[in-house]
Structures are given as structure tokens and as C-alpha cells.
Amino acid sequence: MMPTCRDVSRSIAAGDTDRLTPFRRLLVGLHIRMCGRCARFARELRRIGQAARTRWELGAEDRETLDRLERVVFQHFPYDGDRRDDPPV
Amino acid sequence: MSIEDPDMTQKIRAREPDALRSVVREYLPMLLRAARAAGLPPDRAEDAVQETFLTFLHRAHEFDGRARVRTWLYGILLNKVSREREGVRRAEETDEIDAVVEARFNESGRWSRPPRGPDARADVPRVRAWLDDCLETLADRRRSAFVLREVEELPTDEICKILEVTPNNLGVLLFRARNGLRECLEAKGLRSRYDADL
Numbered sequence: 001m002m003p004t005c006r007d008v009s010r011s012i013a014a015g016d017t018d019r020l021t022p023f024r025r026l027l028v029g030l031h032i033r034m035c036g037r038c039a040r041f042a043r044e045l046r047r048i049g050q051a052a053r054t055r056w057e058l059g060a061e062d063r064e065t066l067d068r069l070e071r072v073v074f075q076h077f078p079y080d081g082d083r084r085d086d087p088p089v
Numbered sequence: 090m091s092i093e094d095p096d097m098t099q100k101i102r103a104r105e106p107d108a109l110r111s112v113v114r115e116y117l118p119m120l121l122r123a124a125r126a127a128g129l130p131p132d133r134a135e136d137a138v139q140e141t142f143l144t145f146l147h148r149a150h151e152f153d154g155r156a157r158v159r160t161w162l163y164g165i166l167l168n169k170v171s172r173e174r175e176g177v178r179r180a181e182e183t184d185e186i187d188a189v190v191e192a193r194f195n196e197s198g199r200w201s202r203p204p205r206g207p208d209a210r211a212d213v214p215r216v217r218a219w220l221d222d223c224l225e226t227l228a229d230r231r232r233s234a235f236v237l238r239e240v241e242e243l244p245t246d247e248i249c250k251i252l253e254v255t256p257n258n259l260g261v262l263l264f265r266a267r268n269g270l271r272e273c274l275e276a277k278g279l280r281s282r283y284d285a286d287l
Contacts, residue, residue, distance in 0.1 A: 004198025009190075013267045014260035015238065015245075037203040044204055045267050048274065049239035055220055056126040056240050058118055066117055069135060073113050073142040077106050 003027055008038045012045060092116075098154030109149060112158055113142055119159075119241060120166050126236040127170045128225065137173060141166045156250055163241075163251045167233050174229060186269045205275060223273035231266035234259060 003011075003024070008031045011017050017025055032038050058066075091097065092115050100108035120141060124134035144165050152161060195201040224232055230252065237248045249259055 004194075005200045006191075006194045006198040009200075010264060014264040016256070016260045018245075019256065037200045041204045041271075044271055048267065048270055051216070051220055052126070052224075052235070052239045053242075055217060056122050058122055062118075062121070065135060066121065069121070069139055070113060070117055072139055073117075073146075074110065076143055076146055077109060 003031055005031075005035060005038050008032060008035070009041050012038070012042045093157050093159070095154060097158075098152065101149050101152050101158065102154075104146075104149045109146060112145070112162075116159060116162050117142070120162060123163065123236060123241055124166060124170060126224075126240045127167065127233060128174055128229075129170055133173060137166060137169045140169055157247065160247050160250050163237065163243075167251065170233075171229055184265065186265050186272065189272055190268050204271070219274055219277045220270075223270050223277070226273055227266055227269050231262050231269065234262035235266040235270070238263060 008028050011020065011028055012032075017028055020028065032042060092111055097108055097111075101112065117138065120138045121134060124137045125131065129137055141162060145162060152158065193200060193202045224235075227235065233252060234248065237243045237251060243251075245256055245259060249256055252259065252262075254262065
């Protein structure tokens with residue numbers, strides 16, 4: 001049975017198309033190609049994802065923070081020979 | 090040698106300084122990004138990342154290699170984020186978004202209120218603020234699922250291990266997170282061009 005817009009949009013939002021049967025996945029793909037509204041829905045979700053990735057992308061201004069955090073964490077490193085029986089406090 | 094190699098597992102378990110340093114250098118940036126995206130303010134995100142690595146150092150001998158080091162670290166971090174946000178997080182039980190989405194379809198399952206089309210490009214600071222606001226409306230688990238999938242781009246099986254959910258549960262979390270965000274952004278007037286240069 002052809003999937004409805006409700007079915008297709010649910011699969012797109014849940015991100016479960018890779019877990020559908022090959023035939024069902026084919027039908028969903030065909031539906032998206034034929035249905036402008038579902039295609040728009042899929043495009044909007046992709047753009048929201050892209051926006052979120054851009055929003056939290058680390059930049060050159062984060063280098064100092066990363067270096068500082070690395071230094072702080074390294075200060076807590078076990079000395080050579082430190083083992084599981086002697087965990088850091 | 091890759092950090093996820095079996096030989097590396099032994100070195101991490103033995104708490105060899107070089108192996109531990111490699112883990113920190115490799116994963117510090119992504120944990121900082123995830124902590125910020127999960128909703129912690131910058132200073133608290135840094136603290137959470139630092140605490141995550143200290144927990145990792147303290148418990149490295151427990152690492153059994155069954156999951157990736159990365160999976161283990163994200164799990165530690167998100168537990169810390171979750172505790173940190175206890176005062177501000179939203180209850181997960183509410184599922185109003187299911188009814189909101191359902192109301193967009195008619196009885197035969199076709200769109201009756203389809204997503205709206207392109208709109209004028211909003212200015213960048215406003216888009217960024219809208220995205221932040223809308224993410225704050227999500228329950229923590231939904232936000233974590235969204236961040237791990239969209240920002241960190243992790244595969245399904247790894248996200249399931251981190252959040253300790255089944256693939257079906259993850260699908261429900263992502264369905265509600267993505268629809269919640271889309272509805273919120275649409276209500277704020279951002280109907281397209283989400284890919285503006287944030």
C-alpha cells in the first residue's frame with residue numbers, strides 16, 4: 001500500500017527510513033519525489049539540522065578555551081606507573 | 090593507531106598517560122560542542138567537559154572496549170548535563186507535539202496544513218536566537234537525541250547506547266524533537282532559509 005503523507009513525514013522526522021524494508025523505502029522515496037509538500041517538509045528538517053551544526057560549530061575563537069581545558073585536564077594525569085589499584089584522588 | 094583500536098583499549102585500561110592524552114586531544118572539541126548544544130551556558134559547558142574527562146581518567150581502568158571511547162565519554166557528559174539542567178529541564182511525559190503534528194493531516198493521511206513555504210530571509214542574530222529559544226522548549230532527552238544526531242552526526246546504534254534507548258525509542262525522540270523545533274521556528278516566522286549563515 002502506498003504510504004500516506006503522514007507515514008512519510010513520520011519516517012523522515014524519526015529518521016528511520018534505513019530500517020524500513022527495501023520495498024517500503026522505495027515507496028517512501030517515490031512519494032517524496034512526487035509530493036511537493038513532503039519534499040518541503042524533508043528539506044526544512046535538513047535545513048534545521050544544518051542550522052544547528054552551524055550554530056555550534058567551533059571556531060578559531062574557541063582555540064584558547066580548548067587549550068586551557070586541555071591543560072587543566074592534563075594536570076590531573078596519572079604519573080607513570082599509576083595503575084588501577086591506585087586511582088587518582 | 091586509532092583511539093578505537095583494541096590495543097588502545099588495553100592502554101586506556103592500563104591508564105597509560107600517552108593513550109589518555111590522545112583521547113583527551115581527540116575528543117575534547119566535540120564534547121565541548123555537545124555540552125554547549127545540549128543547553129549549558131559557556132562556563133558550565135567547560136566545567137562539564139572538564140569533569141567528564143576527570144571522571145574518564147578516574148574510571149579508565151573500567152573501560153572494557155565493548156563500546157567506543159567516544160560513546161562512553163558522551164554518556165558521561167550527558168549525565169552531567171542532565172544533572173546540571175535539573176532545575177530548567179522540561180518534563181518528557183508531555184507529548185503535545187504528537188497532537189500538533191496529527192492536526193496537520195486529514196483523515197486520509199494527506200497534508201491539510203502543510204509546512205509553509207519560503208519566507209524572507211531573517212537576519213542572522215534573530216535566527217540564532219530563535220533556534221536557541223526553540224531548543225529550550227524541548228525536553229532534555231529529545232534535545233540530546235537531536236544534538237547527537239544533527240550536531241554530532243553520530244550513527245543510530247551509538248546514540249542508542251549513549252541514551253540507553255532502543256532504535257524505536259530513538260525514532261520517537263527524534264520525531265518529537267524535529268517536529269517540535271520545526272513548529273516552533275514556523276511559529277516564530279522562520280519558514281525557510283534555516284541555513285542562513287548563523
